[in-house]
Amino acid sequence: MTEPPGAAVRTVDLKKTYPASGPRPAVPAVQGIDLDVPRGEFFGLLGPNGAGKSTTIGMLTTLVVPTGGSAQVCGLDVVKDAVEIKRRIGVVSQNNSLDSDLTVAENLEFRGRYFGLGARDARRRAAELLELFGLTEQRGGSPFEISGGQAKRVMICRALMHGPEVLFLDEPTAGLDPQTRANLWEVLRGLQASGQTIVLTTHYMEEAEALCDRVAVVDHGRILASGTVDQLKSSAGADTVITVSYDAAAPQEIKRLGDRDGISKVEVNDGQVRVFATEPDGILGELVDLGSTAGVGVTDASQLRPSLETVFLSLTGREYRD
Amino acid sequence: MSTAVLAPPPPARATIPRTFAAMMAREARVMRKNFLSTFIRVLVQPVMFVFVFAYVLPKLGGGATAGGPGGPTFSTILVPGLVGSSIIMQAMMAVIFPLMMELTWQKSITDRALAPVPVPLLAVQKIIAAATQGLIGGLLVFPAVLLIHAEGQAPKVHVDDWPILILVMVAGALMSAAGGLLLGTLLNPQKVQVMFAMVLLPMTMLGCVYYPWSALDHIRWLQILSLLNPLVYISEGLRSALTPAIPHMPAWAFLLAIVGGTILLTWAATRTFTKRVLT
Numbered sequence: 001m002t003e004p005p006g007a008a009v010r011t012v013d014l015k016k017t018y019p020a021s022g023p024r025p026a027v028p029a030v031q032g033i034d035l036d037v038p039r040g041e042f043f044g045l046l047g048p049n050g051a052g053k054s055t056t057i058g059m060l061t062t063l064v065v066p067t068g069g070s071a072q073v074c075g076l077d078v079v080k081d082a083v084e085i086k087r088r089i090g091v092v093s094q095n096n097s098l099d100s101d102l103t104v105a106e107n108l109e110f111r112g113r114y115f116g117l118g119a120r121d122a123r124r125r126a127a128e129l130l131e132l133f134g135l136t137e138q139r140g141g142s143p144f145e146i147s148g149g150q151a152k153r154v155m156i157c158r159a160l161m162h163g164p165e166v167l168f169l170d171e172p173t174a175g176l177d178p179q180t181r182a183n184l185w186e187v188l189r190g191l192q193a194s195g196q197t198i199v200l201t202t203h204y205m206e207e208a209e210a211l212c213d214r215v216a217v218v219d220h221g222r223i224l225a226s227g228t229v230d231q232l233k234s235s236a237g238a239d240t241v242i243t244v245s246y247d248a249a250a251p252q253e254i255k256r257l258g259d260r261d262g263i264s265k266v267e268v269n270d271g272q273v274r275v276f277a278t279e280p281d282g283i284l285g286e287l288v289d290l291g292s293t294a295g296v297g298v299t300d301a302s303q304l305r306p307s308l309e310t311v312f313l314s315l316t317g318r319e320y321r322d
Numbered sequence: 323m324s325t326a327v328l329a330p331p332p333p334a335r336a337t338i339p340r341t342f343a344a345m346m347a348r349e350a351r352v353m354r355k356n357f358l359s360t361f362i363r364v365l366v367q368p369v370m371f372v373f374v375f376a377y378v379l380p381k382l383g384g385g386a387t388a389g390g391p392g393g394p395t396f397s398t399i400l401v402p403g404l405v406g407s408s409i410i411m412q413a414m415m416a417v418i419f420p421l422m423m424e425l426t427w428q429k430s431i432t433d434r435a436l437a438p439v440p441v442p443l444l445a446v447q448k449i450i451a452a453a454t455q456g457l458i459g460g461l462l463v464f465p466a467v468l469l470i471h472a473e474g475q476a477p478k479v480h481v482d483d484w485p486i487l488i489l490v491m492v493a494g495a496l497m498s499a500a501g502g503l504l505l506g507t508l509l510n511p512q513k514v515q516v517m518f519a520m521v522l523l524p525m526t527m528l529g530c531v532y533y534p535w536s537a538l539d540h541i542r543w544l545q546i547l548s549l550l551n552p553l554v555y556i557s558e559g560l561r562s563a564l565t566p567a568i569p570h571m572p573a574w575a576f577l578l579a580i581v582g583g584t585i586l587l588t589w590a591a592t593r594t595f596t597k598r599v600l601t
Contacts, residue, residue: 018601058601061436063432063435063436063599063600063601064600064601065600065601082440083338083438083439083440084438086436086437086438087336087438091432091436093429093432095429095430096430097429097430097432097433098430098433099348099430099433100423100430101352101355101356101420102348102351102352106351110344110347110348110351111433111437112331112334113344113347113348114336114341114344114345114437114438115334115336115341115437115438116334116335116336116337116340116341117331117332117334118332119347121331121332121334124332125331125332128328128329129328132328160328161331162331162334162336163330163331191328194328
């Protein structure tokens, strides 16, 4: 495979607004996203459902037309050079988009032939991939008679038939059981080790942490932060987060904690208090004591260690929900 | 599952014609798999029809035969009509049924949309594939309508003009497939049942399948209204090519309608299809 220069993915102020339709107002799904993914990287778009991740992947894979900004994949424009981009990418969609009129093996064979492989080469390549992914037994079956995890692996095989320069995966493990997910992670790590550029979307924090070289945290169609997982964790506010809920309004004195060394931020919201700390020892106990001094009880308390979860919390003020 | 190294793929040349050919090969594979069930469905209706009207009723001495003594047999009228209606039905169903699945359920259309061809070409590919099925449907009906009849009720068929016959069948099939694609991309899937009842059934009943268009002189309003029905032009075109002794539309009229209709419907369906696939 020749490796032309340039980033695998580059977007500048990329936007997509779906037009209004009937009673539904226009939806600004993506509101200006800048991405720069070098070749060979495992890049993750992390965000809750509805954050605009799939729309972004849709634009990068030429099936969603941007309404603003620009996007390039392998140095090619997603609107002007759509056909050439399609030759160079592999896509694993969120749904089972396998061709239901064909068997598992035929799905791979014909995908290979769509991408210019001869019939015999396509058959041989399909057999190799199925073997490698442990799917040889399923080769003659219908794509809808196999399990969800198997279907996902078949879709990955299918996307790899023509040796894509960039592999896009939209929520590859959504809805899979933990064991199957772990298997799939192994597959993806193997691909990365072989030098495959991968762009993945996920709403699972632990998936982004486990797999990605770099992560962009997306919410409401915008990138909140991006970098390596470690960079994100050590960035501002990415501390241990201590959350305490009181059964009445929180004591006023708590706000003063924000002046102390080792505490970077205190948020008070009625009965709920959130302390972002770099030195968390003892703070939880202190919050409980302050409550009982003021005559309010504690109904809930938690302490989160630094993770993408705390990053998201600190960036949005909202708890991350899968 | 291991992290065994994946070999690079064999060298590939993904030109647009090669990709197009591979998609047609996929259609051929699927058609071969489903051949029996697909074409039995196509054949049942015309076979039953000629059996009842060209065999059973004449045997009973009923008055269902057209023309009376000396006139053309009803079977002669039916040959072009039933071939035409089979072409149109099969071509439309061959595009609509898969499309409904692809556009809704799991949106599996993305599978083909990611193949390296421009999306409008994907629409053209669907039209050509469905038209091929329509043509096969039409050809399979021939033996049935030619051979099933009571004694003395044989249809008088003589191919007067091969180029017209081939042109009407091929362009007619393309027009039907394009119309099917247009309907399939405009209608939402829940309305498909309604469409079959409201569009396809009246279209075949009133498509000059069971009588020549000129015979409608007696019902002038229906004769004029029928001109909106694309099947009328296919039936009349085939009538002109197969049973020239029966009165039929002039060639310029049905050719203009079929060729013009093919171009217009292909253009419109390509646009609506592209809009459905690219969001």
